[in-house]
Amino acid sequence: MRAFLILISLIGTAFHSHASEITEKITYFPETKLLQEVKRFEGSKLIELMSYSLEQKIAFHEKYAYPKDNQKLVTTVSPYQPCEGQIVGQSLFSTESDSEVLLKKWNYDKGDCRLLYVDYFSPENSQIILKKETYTTEQRLQEVTTFTWDSAGENVTSFRTVDTHGRLIKSYQPYKKFDLNFVYANYPEAERARRISLHNKSDRLLIGVIDSGFDYGHTELAFKFWNNPKESFDGRDDDGNHWIDDVFGWDQTSQTGLPSESGSSLAKDRLPMSHGTHVAHIATRDLDEVAIFGFAGDFTNVEYINQISTFLRSHPVRVINMSFSLPLDKGGDMGLRKSAKALEKMIQENPQVLFVVASGNDGKNIVEYKNRQFPASFHYENLITVGALDDLTLGLKRASYSNFGEGTVEIYAPGTKISAASIGGGLISHTGTSMAAPYVVHVAAEALLLKPELQPAQLKALILESAQQVSDEVLGSIKAVDVEALKRKLK
Ligand SMILES: [Ca+2]
Numbered sequence: 001m002r003a004f005l006i007l008i009s010l011i012g013t014a015f016h017s018h019a020s021e022i023t024e025k026i027t028y029f030p031e032t033k034l035l036q037e038v039k040r041f042e043g044s045k046l047i048e049l050m051s052y053s054l055e056q057k058i059a060f061h062e063k064y065a066y067p068k069d070n071q072k073l074v075t076t077v078s079p080y081q082p083c084e085g086q087i088v089g090q091s092l093f094s095t096e097s098d099s100e101v102l103l104k105k106w107n108y109d110k111g112d113c114r115l116l117y118v119d120y121f122s123p124e125n126s127q128i129i130l131k132k133e134t135y136t137t138e139q140r141l142q143e144v145t146t147f148t149w150d151s152a153g154e155n156v157t158s159f160r161t162v163d164t165h166g167r168l169i170k171s172y173q174p175y176k177k178f179d180l181n182f183v184y185a186n187y188p189e190a191e192r193a194r195r196i197s198l199h200n201k202s203d204r205l206l207i208g209v210i211d212s213g214f215d216y217g218h219t220e221l222a223f224k225f226w227n228n229p230k231e232s233f234d235g236r237d238d239d240g241n242h243w244i245d246d247v248f249g250w251d252q253t254s255q256t257g258l259p260s261e262s263g264s265s266l267a268k269d270r271l272p273m274s275h276g277t278h279v280a281h282i283a284t285r286d287l288d289e290v291a292i293f294g295f296a297g298d299f300t301n302v303e304y305i306n307q308i309s310t311f312l313r314s315h316p317v318r319v320i321n322m323s324f325s326l327p328l329d330k331g332g333d334m335g336l337r338k339s340a341k342a343l344e345k346m347i348q349e350n351p352q353v354l355f356v357v358a359s360g361n362d363g364k365n366i367v368e369y370k371n372r373q374f375p376a377s378f379h380y381e382n383l384i385t386v387g388a389l390d391d392l393t394l395g396l397k398r399a400s401y402s403n404f405g406e407g408t409v410e411i412y413a414p415g416t417k418i419s420a421a422s423i424g425g426g427l428i429s430h431t432g433t434s435m436a437a438p439y440v441v442h443v444a445a446e447a448l449l450l451k452p453e454l455q456p457a458q459l460k461a462l463i464l465e466s467a468q469q470v471s472d473e474v475l476g477s478i479k480a481v482d483v484e485a486l487k488r489k490l491k
Pocket residue numbers: 231236237238239240241242243244245246
């Protein structure tokens with residue numbers, strides 16, 4: 001049913017010498033709800049729109065400006081606390097044709113109303129963000145990032161970020177050639193040589209990370225990637241495992257040995273997601289004797305999971321990080337059910353690998369049937385599910401967002417406000433059980449460096465036995481991982 005509209009009044013008033021203002025007050029009766037709208041005009045141009053609720057409270061408030069003849073600036077003012085009367089959204093449109101084309105959008109924090117970033121869109125396609133400006137908490141321009149996109153306008157093919165003096169802060173290009181001499185070009189010769197020789201050591205302790213992809217050109221990570229002694233970057237499948245040039249990783253999406261994280265997340269949000277990059281850095285930070293093999297792509301794809309399982313059976317991977325989960329029981333989705341079965345088969349087929357799994361961020365008890373998630377809800381002696389601890393400055397405490405579950409989420413690790421590698425360079429702070437799992441991988445790697453013969457079940461038992469008991473309101477107590485206690489046990 002269409003809203004019934006009555007024009008209550010139409011008042012014309014002259015204001016100042018240059019503009020005439022018309023106030024138009026409209027009352028809507030959409031079904032039983034009374035809503036009033038007030039429109040203000042300058043000449044023929046609408047400059048303000050307010051809508052009132054039944055209680056005469058402002059429900060909606062927008063102002064309009066016309067910087068150029070063919071442009072319209074829409075400013076949304078919040079009628080709600082805590083931003084009352086403040087700008088909470090702004091968009092600039094081109095109105096050259098009959099339709100409006102979004103050119104520029106200011107993005108404000110919904111909590112404290114501060115300007116966070118400004119996006120500039122392609123005039124041809126408002127899905128494509130060409131430029132992004134980010135602002136400091138003092139509302140000063142901080143950084144400018146420019147993006148290039150593929151011809152379909154679906155993926156960012158590169159981005160670069162500069163400061164207000166035009167100095168380069170970050171740059172990123174997925175599927176870029178892996179070249180340590182290039183990554184460490186500005187490093188002192190000795191350090192560059194040290195890092196390259198570490199990468200060349202193919203017998204470092206090998207861990208695997210199944211995730212969203214990686215910035216393998218990040219200075220903190222590049223030399224950590226493995227150098228598969230059975231493969232080289234020569235366009236051939238040297239080891240006959242059907243993956244060409246899987247030297248340090250595999251990207252199922254592009255079917256290449258360059259497991260890349262997408263740069264599109266930075267275009268779509270204020271900060272780059274940097275998931276796999278962040279996770280891989282947490283798992284290997286300060287561990288020169290640990291190497292990473294990265295698996296990127298669709299980890300719900302059964303064929304891909306089977307391929308990863310085959311890879312694990314023929315390569316010396318000791319620990320795998322899985323900071324992802326598949327819900328199984330909602331809507332009886334057979335696709336995901338098959339994926340979870342394939343993950344389970346991979347865990348069963350690889351008893352020599354310790355699988356470290358994030359518990360998930362729903363704050364739920366995943367022992368309850370309806371809340372189960374996979375692989376977090378599996379129970380195997382070569383699998384450990386990790387929950388997150390809260391901000392450590394507040395003391396040892398389970399994080400409220402962390403999934404839990406007695407006998408299922410067996411260990412907790414730092415996961416809140418964790419600073420680690422960001423795609424394009426530098427560090428970024430992320431929070432989640434995704435950050436807690438690689439902390440435990442790091443601990444497992446330290447244990448294996450001290451005692452390489454440890455088997456997954458022994459390793460898991462050691463992590464649990466050396467953990468600190470922390471009291472918990474819901475669970476009575478939880479176990480927080482304690483790397484120093486674990487190392488003491490091994491010495
Ligand atoms: Ca191969």
